[in-house]
Amino acid sequence: MSFIDKVKVVAVAGDGGNGKLSFRHEKFIDKGGPDGGDGGNGGDIVLQASRNQNTLAAFRYQRELKADDGKPGGKTRMHGRSAKHMIVQVPVGTVATIEDGEVVADLTEDGQTAIIAKGGHGGFGNAHFVSSRRQAPNFAEKGEPGEQFNLGLELKMIADVSLVGLPNAGKSTLLSKVSNARPEIADYAFTTLSPNLGVADIDGQNSVLIADIPGLIEGAADGKGLGHDFLRHIERTAVVLHLIDAYNEDVVSVYKTVKAELKAYQPDLIKRPEVIAITKVEGLDDEMTDDLIKKLKKAAPKGAAIFAISAQSGQGLKEMLYAISGKVQEVRAHVEAEKPDTSIPVLTLSDTSDAYTVVNDEELYKVTGERIERFARRTDFDSEEGVQRLRDIMRRAGILHEMVRQGIEPGNTIQVGKNAAYQFEY
Ligand SMILES: Nc1nc2c(ncn2[C@@H]2O[C@H](COP(=O)(O)OP(=O)(O)OP(=O)(O)O)[C@@H](O)[C@H]2O)c(=O)[nH]1
Ligand SMILES: [Mg+2]
Numbered sequence: 001m002s003f004i005d006k007v008k009v010v011a012v013a014g015d016g017g018n019g020k021l022s023f024r025h026e027k028f029i030d031k032g033g034p035d036g037g038d039g040g041n042g043g044d045i046v047l048q049a050s051r052n053q054n055t056l057a058a059f060r061y062q063r064e065l066k067a068d069d070g071k072p073g074g075k076t077r078m079h080g081r082s083a084k085h086m087i088v089q090v091p092v093g094t095v096a097t098i099e100d101g102e103v104v105a106d107l108t109e110d111g112q113t114a115i116i117a118k119g120g121h122g123g124f125g126n127a128h129f130v131s132s133r134r135q136a137p138n139f140a141e142k143g144e145p146g147e148q149f150n151l152g153l154e155l156k157m158i159a160d161v162s163l164v165g166l167p168n169a170g171k172s173t174l175l176s177k178v179s180n181a182r183p184e185i186a187d188y189a190f191t192t193l194s195p196n197l198g199v200a201d202i203d204g205q206n207s208v209l210i211a212d213i214p215g216l217i218e219g220a221a222d223g224k225g226l227g228h229d230f231l232r233h234i235e236r237t238a239v240v241l242h243l244i245d246a247y248n249e250d251v252v253s254v255y256k257t258v259k260a261e262l263k264a265y266q267p268d269l270i271k272r273p274e275v276i277a278i279t280k281v282e283g284l285d286d287e288m289t290d291d292l293i294k295k296l297k298k299a300a301p302k303g304a305a306i307f308a309i310s311a312q313s314g315q316g317l318k319e320m321l322y323a324i325s326g327k328v329q330e331v332r333a334h335v336e337a338e339k340p341d342t343s344i345p346v347l348t349l350s351d352t353s354d355a356y357t358v359v360n361d362e363e364l365y366k367v368t369g370e371r372i373e374r375f376a377r378r379t380d381f382d383s384e385e386g387v388q389r390l391r392d393i394m395r396r397a398g399i400l401h402e403m404v405r406q407g408i409e410p411g412n413t414i415q416v417g418k419n420a421a422y423q424f425e426y
Pocket of ligand 1: 166168169170171172173184185187189191193213214215216279280281282309310311312
């Protein structure tokens with residue numbers, strides 16, 4: 001199965017159910033009291049981060065996320081049932097954006113949720129509108145449409161450590177040796193086509209999440225090889241572990257090549273805490289490995305830990321893991337201390353505003369405003385009484401007054417919002 005870490009889906013929240021327009025049937029009475037019930041609310045679309053999900057591959061077969069609609073209201077004041085919210089499980093590290101790139105959810109912790117499309121409210125049935133002045137309301141509200149968005153979902157893995165190096169450096173072998181992961185290993189370049197994740201146990205208490213990134217080559221940041229697509233996964237890892245094959249002719253230039261690619265992609269990447277490991281050293285004598293370490297020390301940032309390891313013999317692995325775990329904990333503590341505002345932006349209609357604007361063009365008066373447009377969406381324009389209620393709302397909100405001030409006359413047309421379907425006569 002290939003690794004899908006970027007998908008486009010459509011999120012369609014449920015519509016609210018229509019309110020019911022009905023009157024009690026009573027013997028010998030033409031029309032009894034109004035008894036139309038309210039419609040139920042449409043379901044929200046909610047993303048929930050889950051450690052049980054590793055990729056976004058499931059969305060290849062599920063391009064549309066559709067929540068159920070609320071049920072319409074019934075006779076005898078029966079309220080329609082509200083739809084269940086649709087909970088969509090995504091991997092931890094999923095970022096959701098809408099068309100203009102605005103981030104609407106950034107799910108970094110297991111169980112975290114974000115509402116990405118709100119279901120519409122159910123419309124009120126005519127029984128709702130009974131009052132001393134209005135004994136037999138002959139209208140009911142329509143359900144409000146649910147929100148709908150084209151969403152981009154992108155998985156940003158939040159591994160603690162990313163393994164970077166040229167193809168064949170021994171990254172996947174190391175991961176298989178120190179973690180539960182079982183990645184493919186082979187003696188040719190680009191064996192790993194997509195990142196593998198594994199958990200390495202350090203001492204029974206601590207563990208680190210390691211990401212094995214496909215091999216990088218010179219030009220990776222410009223799209224050469226496979227690395228480019230995956231460089232962005234490194235962005236969120238705390239520590240970068242460089243793996244360099246001891247059998248390279250020049251370990252220093254290999255190290256520099258990889259660093260240059262990281263820098264070209266994103267300059268901040270090379271400021272990450274790093275650990276360097278020379279791999280496959282089981283066949284080398286101490287003098288040779290010491291020499292390699294010495295050379296690398298000159299090229300590496302001050303204080304960078306350098307190890308000589310062998311996944312085959314196991315030498316050096318324990319020491320290296322301890323060093324990595326220490327650095328990861330340092331970074332974690334640091335991040336914890338200055339945790340940025342983690343509030344998640346959620347798209348919602350609930351904080352409606354009363355503000356409105358009236359503009360007129362000859363005989364057409366247009367009003368825009370979140371709250372009034374919302375009422376218009378819930379109005380049945382085929383029903384004179386429904387429209388009358390909308391007029392009442394506009395009168396109370398002072399909107400009609402503003403239109404009069406602008407010169408509206410009987411027979412002119414009022415439009416609410418941009419939709420010409422929401423028109424009626426003044
Ligand atoms: N002698 C020896 N060979 C090793 C060691 N670790 C890995 N190898 C070999 O090196 C080759 C490449 O190993 P991989 O783990 O697939 O390398 P990689 O860095 O994941 O390669 P890509 O996925 O192509 O980027 C394989 O033939 C491994 O058996 C080691 O410690 N000693
Ligand atoms: Mg590999």
